[in-house]
Structure formats: C-alpha cells, structure tokens
Amino acid sequence: MQNKMLQDVIIYVVKSMKNRMMRSILTIVSILIGIMAIFALVSFGQGLSSYVNQIGQEAGADKLIAQPRGFGPPGTSSTPLTKDDLDFIKKVKDVSEASGVVMQQAEISLDVDKPGKWVFVMGMSTIPSEQRLIDESFGGIDILKGRNLKSGDKNKAVIGYNYQFADKIFSKPLKLGDKIFVNDVEFKIIGFYEEIGNSQDDSNFYITINDAEELFSKKDEYAFIYIRADKGVNPSELAAKLEEKLRKEKNQKEGEETFFIQTFEQLLETFGTILLVLNAVLAIIAGISVLVAAVNITNTMYTAVLERTKEIGIMKSIGARNSTILFIFFMESGAIGLIGGAIGILLGYGLAKLGGLFAASAGFALLKPAFPWWLIVGSLMFSFAVGAASGFLPARAASKLKPVDALRYE
Amino acid sequence: MMKDTIIKLDNVWKIYQMGEVKVEALRGLSLEIRKGEFVAIMGPSGSGKSTAVNMIGCLDVPTKGHIYLDQHDISKLSESDLAQIRGRKIGFIFQQFNLLNTLTALENVALPMLFQNTDREKRLETAKKLLEMVELGDRMQHKPNELSGGQQQRVAIARSLSNNPEVVLADEPTGNLDSKTGEIVIRFLEKLNKEGKTIIMVSHDANVARHAQRIEHLKDGRVVKRG
Numbered sequence: 001m002q003n004k005m006l007q008d009v010i011i012y013v014v015k016s017m018k019n020r021m022m023r024s025i026l027t028i029v030s031i032l033i034g035i036m037a038i039f040a041l042v043s044f045g046q047g048l049s050s051y052v053n054q055i056g057q058e059a060g061a062d063k064l065i066a067q068p069r070g071f072g073p074p075g076t077s078s079t080p081l082t083k084d085d086l087d088f089i090k091k092v093k094d095v096s097e098a099s100g101v102v103m104q105q106a107e108i109s110l111d112v113d114k115p116g117k118w119v120f121v122m123g124m125s126t127i128p129s130e131q132r133l134i135d136e137s138f139g140g141i142d143i144l145k146g147r148n149l150k151s152g153d154k155n156k157a158v159i160g161y162n163y164q165f166a167d168k169i170f171s172k173p174l175k176l177g178d179k180i181f182v183n184d185v186e187f188k189i190i191g192f193y194e195e196i197g198n199s200q201d202d203s204n205f206y207i208t209i210n211d212a213e214e215l216f217s218k219k220d221e222y223a224f225i226y227i228r229a230d231k232g233v234n235p236s237e238l239a240a241k242l243e244e245k246l247r248k249e250k251n252q253k254e255g256e257e258t259f260f261i262q263t264f265e266q267l268l269e270t271f272g273t274i275l276l277v278l279n280a281v282l283a284i285i286a287g288i289s290v291l292v293a294a295v296n297i298t299n300t301m302y303t304a305v306l307e308r309t310k311e312i313g314i315m316k317s318i319g320a321r322n323s324t325i326l327f328i329f330f331m332e333s334g335a336i337g338l339i340g341g342a343i344g345i346l347l348g349y350g351l352a353k354l355g356g357l358f359a360a361s362a363g364f365a366l367l368k369p370a371f372p373w374w375l376i377v378g379s380l381m382f383s384f385a386v387g388a389a390s391g392f393l394p395a396r397a398a399s400k401l402k403p404v405d406a407l408r409y410e
Numbered sequence: 411m412m413k414d415t416i417i418k419l420d421n422v423w424k425i426y427q428m429g430e431v432k433v434e435a436l437r438g439l440s441l442e443i444r445k446g447e448f449v450a451i452m453g454p455s456g457s458g459k460s461t462a463v464n465m466i467g468c469l470d471v472p473t474k475g476h477i478y479l480d481q482h483d484i485s486k487l488s489e490s491d492l493a494q495i496r497g498r499k500i501g502f503i504f505q506q507f508n509l510l511n512t513l514t515a516l517e518n519v520a521l522p523m524l525f526q527n528t529d530r531e532k533r534l535e536t537a538k539k540l541l542e543m544v545e546l547g548d549r550m551q552h553k554p555n556e557l558s559g560g561q562q563q564r565v566a567i568a569r570s571l572s573n574n575p576e577v578v579l580a581d582e583p584t585g586n587l588d589s590k591t592g593e594i595v596i597r598f599l600e601k602l603n604k605e606g607k608t609i610i611m612v613s614h615d616a617n618v619a620r621h622a623q624r625i626e627h628l629k630d631g632r633v634v635k636r637g
Contacts, residue, residue, distance in 0.1 A: 008524050015512040314508045317469060318569065319497015319525035321490045402489075403469045407508070 005324070013332045020304070027300040028340040034290035035344030035383045040352040041286055042379075043369035045279035047356070051197065051366050052275065055139035056268045062096075063137055064239050066225040066246075066261045079258040083220030088249050092242055094233040099130035100222035102212040108205060109181050110170055117169055121182060121205045123212020126151040130226075137226050137264070138196060146176045146191030149208050156211075157182075158191035162202040162363065169203055182207070183215060199363025227261075235263040293340070294390040301333050301394035312398050313406025322399040329395030330388055337387015338380065345379050415478070416576060416608050417443040417466055422475035424461050424631075435461040436472070437631035443610060445576070448603040450619035451612045453628035459612050460581070462628065466610060467579045468496040480576070497525050501570025505582035507562040509554040509569070515541060516550040519568045526573055533572075540568035544598060560591030567598050571607075578602060580611040584618050596621050 017024040068080050086100045102123030109116025125131060126149050135141055149158055162168040178189045196202050213219055229238045239261045247257050312325055352369035359367035424436040436458050443449050453459045464470040465477055468484055476485045509518045519537035541550050544564040554562050570578050584592030600621060603609045613619045627635035
C-alpha cells in the first residue's frame, strides 16, 4: 500500500527538510564526512587489491622465489644463496628454469666527483628466457625504451622508469646513451624499464651479472633466485620439495634453514592479508565517524518528532495509520542518509583522486584508487540504511503517539 | 438501536489516571445520532465535551461502555484500525484549523485521500472540486499562513470532506473566528447538512449551536438536557 504514497511521501519529506534547512544540512554533513572517508579509503584498498591481483595474474602461477632468510632488507643477509644452490635447484625434477639475481645498494652519480644517490643495483642474467622469467616476476614489466641487456654487454645499464624524469632521482632527466657512474665506474644507459609503481623499484639500476660481480666483488652470491616450474606442476608442492632437498644438500636442520622458498601466490597472499587488515583498520576508523553521524541523525529525528507532534496528531486524525507515520519518518531519516551518502561519494571520489595524484607524485603510482560499481551502489545503500536505522527509534516513537495527546500538543 | 443510527454511545465512561487521582471525564454518557442529523453538543468547560468528541471521532477509546459507528462496535479496535475508520467515515474540523503548514491548500485537502490510498490524479481532482465548493478556487497553491482564519477553516472544511465521509465532526469550528467569518463557516456546515451529511458540532456558544436541529447539553460527563 505504501508504493502509491511514495511520491507524495517524498514530496512531504523534502518540504519538511527544506523547512528546517540548516538542521537538515548539518545532519547531512555529519553523515557525509563518514561516507566520504569510507568511500575514499575503500577505493584505495580496492586499487591496491586489484594491483596485487594484476601482479598475481601476470606473474603467473608457475613461479617461485628463493630468498636468504635473515633480518634487514634484501641483499644484506649474511648467508646469501650461492651458485651451487642455483645449480642444484636447476637440476631438481619439475624445475623448468632458474635465475639468480645479485643485488647491492650502491651510490650512483652523474659525475665522478659529485655526490650521488643510493639505489639498488641488480645484476641480471643475460639469457633471454631467464630475463623473461624475472620480468614476469616483476608483474610483467617490459623494456620501455632502448633494449635489454644481452650477453657480451660490458658497462651497460638498463634503468628504472623514474630516471626519465627531472627531480625524481637526479635533478636532470636521463636519456638513452647518457653516462652514469656506479662506485665511480662508468656505465652507459641502453634502456629504460616500464613503470612498476613504487618509487623504490622504479629507481632500480640493472646491469649484467658479470658486471655486478666484478663491481661488488661478490662472486656467486644471490639475493634472489627466481624459479619457473614445469608445466602442470603444482608450485606449492614444488616449493616444499625444493626446500627439503636444498636443506639436505646444505646439511641444515629443519627450522634452521638459511633460506626460504615461496610461490608467488604465497607471497601475494601474505601481502593480501596485510592489505585486508589495513583496510579493515581504516574502515573501522571511518566507521566510527559513521556511528557518530548515526547518533546525530537519531537526535535530529527525535527533535523533528517533538516539533511535529501536533502535525503527527493531525495526520492521524485524518486517517494516517501508525505504519504511515513510521514510513514517513523512516523515509526522512533515510533521505538524510542517502543525500549525505551521495554527496559523500562525490567528495570521497574527489579526495581519492587527489590522494592518488599525490601518491603518484611521491613515487607511489601503485596507490591508485579504484571505483568499482558495487562500491558506489554499496555506499549509497549503506548510507540510506544508516539513515533509516538511525531514524527507526524516533520514527517508532512518532508512530506510537496517541492522536488525542498529539493534537493537544503545542 | 434505530436502523438509521450512525453513531451510538452506550454508557460510555472515560477515566484518566492523573497520578494518584482518578478523573472521570465521562460518566456513563449515552448518545444516539441518526444519519443526516445536525447535532450540537454544548456544555461548559470541564463538562466532558472534548472527551466525548474524541470518542465519537475514534480518536480515543472508552474505559468502559460501547461506541457503535454504523452498527459496528469500535470500542475495542486497535489504533491503526481506528485510523482507517476515521479516515474513511469521519471528517474533522478543528477550532485551530490544524492544517499542515508545509503543504499548500490543495495538498492539505488531498492528504486524507492519500492515507486511503487513492490515486494521485483522483486526489487532486477531488481536492480541486472541494476547494472550489468552499469558494477558494483561486487560493489552491497558497500555504495556510498565507490565508486568513476564515479561509483556513474553509480549507479545513474541504479537507474534512475529501474522503466523502458520512459524518463531519466540528470541534468549536468558529472558536477562533470573528462572528462574521464564523457565520460563513456555519452556513457551509448547514449546506453540507442539506446535502445529506451528518454534522456533529461542539460549541459553547448558544448563538452558534442554534443552527443545529438538536442540542445535547453535557455536564459532569453526561447529558443533562436534550432539545
């Protein structure tokens, strides 16, 4: 029976809200802030999740990574993986290929005498299939300009995306053919990588593994070994098998290994869990502001019921049922929620976009907000629900007023 | 009960508990009103007039006794059922006019039909006709505070008729009006009565009450004089 009324109830609700313009606006603002915060936060969370999923898809389900176990940033472990480990891994059944990466923090500069910047220098394989394995592991990045390192290259470098721009690493942008010094040894830039999306990886400096070993006098010490499983092999089973075999090979006890082997899925799962927790914490904080808004709406609606007691009495005396009164006040608080939600979504969208730009300019291009349709629809429904729920008690109080008493109210 | 009885109050008591004290507003009130009558209920303040009107108008239920509307006992109905009945069968006119200030005259008149789930087009059409009948065809889009007291009361009369009720219940309809405007309002009620509506009017003013065919005098919660 309420559907025929809906249009008129909406007109009535809009009129009474206009009648109390200031209070309606303030109540709307209070819910708007909460919805804006939630919308912006969730859109960032979504952006991150879809980024992780994208990496997951591009890195594929056939890759594993072996790393030294240890504290501190990668590459600083006291017991790195060795050439023997790599050769051993390569020989294990079900391993299609494996490639070790040397990594070292080093100072790079545009001139021998000038102070430089500290970045990660990676020594990479020059075998094309192994290069593909590593590129895929980085989420499917490719060479953007120039060419990749190849066998026989000496003192050549392929560098990260950010070097192309002024003031990101050096004050002047670099281009193909430029000279750059690593620990005072001159390198020539032959290529640029595509954007990975975080400022650290986009500042990486890639040289051949031979150059790296020479430069850092690190023979056969790898920070990572990337492994590709044979087609049809379950990577997590392979990871367990490899870990066991390598442990025996290295004569280590279970639980005291100096290395660990993970599939990319496990790696992303860990990252995904962290993201989920982070999102939940942020959502709870934003949720608190929604809760405050809900209390505010309840307060506003109680005041409205009090103010309109006589009006309610009149409506009842001319035939309004309890359910009609309940419906009217329900719709009014719902409308406050919905309007607040709609504006909150618009502002949240702006805020997220702005935050995304800000993050990108700070070197975190992967922090890109995403706005799936369900987030928009969900936020609208949520804000309506919060409004309606907050209005429930006052609406019920209004509907239960006795017409005689309500009419007498001044 | 006579066949054409539209409202019958049978030994109706209304007792309010005010803290420790019991107040007997109605003490065995019995009253019978037939279809097409114009009845005035008179009495000094405290005589139970207002309580009686609330009972007749289904705004309240008695503590004891029975109320029959159209032969149906309504003394024990729920608030929502009462709301439906008064919306359909009874049109109210109040001393304070009691229009909704946020709505236009037209919307005010159309409102009771909304509660009976009438289609929007039909509602507006009926409301327009009724406002024309009370000679306010040129004031339809005005809000109550843009109208004079007499005009507001005529909007209220139009509203009371919108669901084509059998009974129009007017509680001191001229109480807030000067005598000249009051006359006009009473003349509309007389006109309605001639067209067949049952009119029940509460008043403390003998000049107003004399327009009725019959006057029930109330005192101390019961009828003391009929005439």
